[in-house]
Amino acid sequence: MNHIEQQAMDGNRMTPATVKRIQRLGLLIGLVGLVLAGLGAFLNLEEFWRAYLLAYVFWLEIGLGCLGLLMLHHLVGGRWSASIRRLMEIGALTLPLMALLFIPLLFGLHTLYPWTNLAQAPNEVVQNKTAYLNIPFFIARAVFYFIVWLSLAYLFNRWSLEQDRTGAPHLATRMRRLSALGMILYMLTTTFAAYDWLMSLEPAWSSSIYGLLFIIGQALAALSLAIIGLRLIAEEQTANDGWVKSFNDLGNFLLGFVMIWAYFAFSQFLIIWSANLSEEAIWYFHRSQGGWLSVGIFLVAFHFILPFFLLLSRRVKRKAQLLTVLAALMLGARLVDLYWLIMPAFYPNGVHLHWLDLVIVIAMGGGWLAVFVWQWADKAPLPQHDPHLLVGNPHEQHEAFSTPQ
C-alpha cells in the first residue's frame, strides 16, 4: 500500500466495529418501523401504500442520483467529483435493495394508480392511453429499468474495485465508455420511471419536463448525501486546504443544482400558469388548496431561496460543518418536495399528514442505512488510481488529500 492509499485508508471512519454498530442501529430502526408499518397497514391499507410510495421514491432517488453523478464524473468530472466518487458507487449499491422493495409496491397498484380501475371510474382522456398505462406493460418497464440500473451499478463497482487493486489504465477508459452509454439509458429510464410511478398518479395530467425535474431532484439528493459522507471521511481534516477546496467545489455544484431545480420547476409552473388550460392547471390548483399552498411556499423558501443565498457565500461553502447542515436540510427539502408532488394526488383539498408517512420513511431509511454502511465497510473511501486525482500532477493529490502532519 503506497503513501496515498494509506492516507486514504486512514480517513476511513468505517471500522468494522462502527459498521456493526450503525448496521445494528439501522436494522433495529427498520425492524421497529416494519412492525409499526404492519400495524398501520392493518389499520388503514390505503394510507400505508401512499406512505410507502413516498418513502420508496425518496430512498430510490438517492441511489439513482448517485448512479447519475457517478457517470457524470466519469464523463466530465474533475477533482471535486473524484473525491465523492466512491460514495456515489456505494450509493448506487443501494439500488438492489430498492429493487427488492419495489415488489411489495405491485400489490398496492390498485390503491395508488387510478388508471388500473378504469372499469369502475371511466375517464375518456385516460382511456386513450391504456396502450401505455396498463399493468403488464407497467411491470415489464419496471423490470427493464431495474435491469439497467442494477447492471450499471454492478459494473461500475466491479471495475472500480479492480482499479483500486491493479490501477490498470484501461479501466478508466472502460468506465468512461460505459458512462456514455449508461448516461443515455439513465436519462431515458429515469424519465419514464418518473412518468410511470409519479406522473400517472394523476393519469389525465402530463408535463414533458417532469422527467428532468425528477432527475435534478435525484442529483440534489445524491450530492447532499455525498457532502455528508465526505464530511465523515474528512472529519478531523476539514480545515485542511485541499479539503476546503473540495467542499467549496461541492458547495458550488449544490448551488448549481438548486438553481437548475428552481429553473425547471418555475418553467413548468409558468408555462402551465400562462396557458391556463383546465386539464393542466388543475395539477397546480390541487397543490395550492388548503395547506398545500403553504407547503409550496415552504419549498420555494427552503428548497431554493435559503440554500441559494447561503451557498452564494464563500464562508458557508468552505466550512464543512455548515455545508453539511445545509446538505441535511436539502435532503429534508427533497422529502417535502416529493410529499408535495405525490400526496395532493390523493388529497386535493388540503394537506394530509398521516403518522405512517413518517414511520415508513424512517423504517426504510434504517434498512437503507444498513445496506449503505455494509457496502462502505471494506472499501477505501477515496477511489485509488482515479485519473482525476492523479492526472499529471501528483503534488496536487498530495496537497488535496493529506492529513496535516
Place this chain on the structure above:
Amino acid sequence: MQRSGQLIGPGHSFRSITEKITGMVLTKVTPKSWFAGFALGFVLLMLLIYAVGYLFVVGVGIFGINQPVGWGYDITNLVWWIGIGHAGTLISAILFLFRQEWRTSINRFAEAMTLFAVSCAGLFPILHLGRPWLAYWIFPYPNTLGMWPQFRSPLVWDAFAIGTYATVSLMFWFVGLIPDLAAMRDRAGNRWARYIYGLLALGWRGAASHWQRYDTAYLLLAALATPLVVSVHSVVSFDFATGIIPGWHSTVFPPYFVAGAIFSGFAMVMTLLIPLRKIYHLEDFITMRHLDNMAKVILATGLFVAYGYLTEGFTAWYSGNLYERFWLFNRSFGPYQPMFWALMFCNIVTPQALWFNQVRTRPKLLFMIAIIVNIGMWLERYVIIVVSLHRDFLPSSWGIYAGTFWDRATFIGTIGLFLTLIFLFIRVLPMISIFEMRHLLAETKKHDPDAQPEAPVAEPIQIAEPTPVDADMPLYGLMAEFEDPEALLERARQTYQAGYRKIAAYSPFPIEELPAAIGLRRSKLPYLVLVGGIVGALGGFFMQYYAAVIDYPWNVGGRPLNSWPSFIIVSFEMTILVAAGVAVLGMLILNGLPQPYHSVFNAPRFKLASQDRFFLCVEANDPKFDLAETRHFLEGLHPAEVVAVEK
C-alpha cells in the same frame, strides 16, 4: 495522462504568443483569403440592405406570412441566430466557471460571434413588426399615450432578455479585451492605431490591484452570464410554450431550447474556426484537442436535443389530447414531412458520427458535420413554427406557408452582416485572448517545467546602468524590472516586508498570490454586485407591479392584476443587467479607470509590461522612500534594471 493533446503548441513564450496574436492585426499584409471572405460577407450585406430597403417601402406583405402562419422565416431566423450566439457565452462563462482551460484560445472569438449573432437576431422581430420604426414602443418609458408594455406577454420578456443579453455580452467582451487592447497600444507602430487602442484600453497598466479587481469582476460576470444565457433561450421558448398551440405548448421547451442553442452555437464556432485556423496558421493555439472537445460538446448537446424531441413527442401522445396527437402525426407525415425528416437526419443521425475518434480528428469531416447541424437547427425552428401554425384546431382555417424571395434574401443578407462583422473583427482586434494565453502558458510551465522550453529571446536584455537622476525632475518613483513572474512575486513580497507600503507590481497577466504579497485586501466588489442585483430585482418587479396594478389596471384574459409569475422574467433580467453593470463599472471606477495619463508609462521599457516583463515600482511618496537607499534596496533584488520614473 488521460487526455492527450496540448492546448498550446510547443516552443511558445509570453513574447511569441503576444507577437503572433497582435501580429495578425498590426500588419500591413492582409491575407488574400481575408479579402475573399470579407467580399462575400459584404456582397450579402448589400443584399440585406436592398431587401430591408424594399421592406420599408412596401411593407411586410413582401414576406410569405399570412393567416394562419403569421410567423415564418423571420422568427425562425431570430431563434436560429440567438441560439448561435449562445455558444459564445457558454465558452466564455460556463467553461470558465468549470475551469476548463481549453476555452482560453477560443473564447474571444466565440464572444465576438455572440455579439454579431445577437445583432442579426435582433433585426428580425423589428423587421417583422410592420412598422419597424415604432419598435421602441416595447420598452417602458414615459409616453403621451399613457400606455405600458404588456408585461404578461413573452414578447416583452423577449425584448428584455435579448436586450440584457446583448448588453451583458458586450460588457463581458469588452472587459476581456481591455488588457489586450493595452498590449495592442504598447505594440502598435502606427501613431493613429496607438492612439485608438490606447483610448480603448482606458489606461490599463496591469497593476496587481487592477488584476485583482479585474479577476473578481470577470468571475462575477461569468457567474451572472451563465444563468442569463440559460434564461435567454428559455424566454425565447416561452414565446411558443406559454401559448396553447399544439406542438408549442410543452413544458420541456426551455431546457431543450437551451441545449439546442448550445448545439447550434458550437457548430457555428466550428464552422468558422476550422477555416480561420488554417488561414491564419493558428494550429498551435486552436489545437486538435480544441476541435475534439467541441465535437464532444456537439455530440452531448445533440443527444440532449434528441431527448427533448423524444419527451416532447411522447408526452404529446401521452397527453391523450386529440390535437396534440394530430400535431404529432401531421409533423411526421403532413405537408412538411420532408423538412421534419431532414431535421431528424441533420440533428440526430449526423452527430452520431462524432462518437468515433477517426471523425473527431479530421477537421474537414468536422466542418461538414458542423454545417449539417447548422442547417438542421434552422429546419428545427422552421418546423416548430410552421407545422404548428399551419394546422391548428379548426380544419377550416388550415393553410400552407412558403417563404418568398424576400424572406430568403433577408435571411441570407444577415449571414452577410454576420460575416462582414466577423471579418472586420479579426482584422482590427486580437481574435485570441493574449493575456489569458500567457496565463495558460505560465500555468502549464509551473506544472511541467521541462515540457516547453523558452524560445530564445531575439533581443538580448541590456542590463542598463542606473539612469542618472536629474535633480530637477519631479520623481514618481523607482521601478525595477524582472524577467519572470516568480521573481516578481518573491521580490514584491520582500519589498513589502522591508516596510515599503506604496508599491505597485505590474505584470502581463494576473498572478494569483501577488495582491496578497503586497498587502492588498480582497475586493469589496462582490458585495456591491449583490446590492446591485437586489436593486435590479426589486426595481424590475415594482416597475411591473406599478404598471399593471396601480397605473394601468386592466383585465387580461382573466389573469390577476398582480400576475407575479409573469413578472419574474423581467425582474430576473433586470437583476442580471444591474448586477453586471455594477460589476463592470465598479471594477473600472475602483481601479481609477479610465485614466488618460499615468507616470509609470514614462519608464522607457514599461510597454513590455503588457508583453513579457514584470515591474515593481516603489513610489516616491512612500514614507520610507529615500532615493539612494531605496535604489540600493531595489538593486539588491537582482532586477534586470532599475530606473527612475518621471512624474
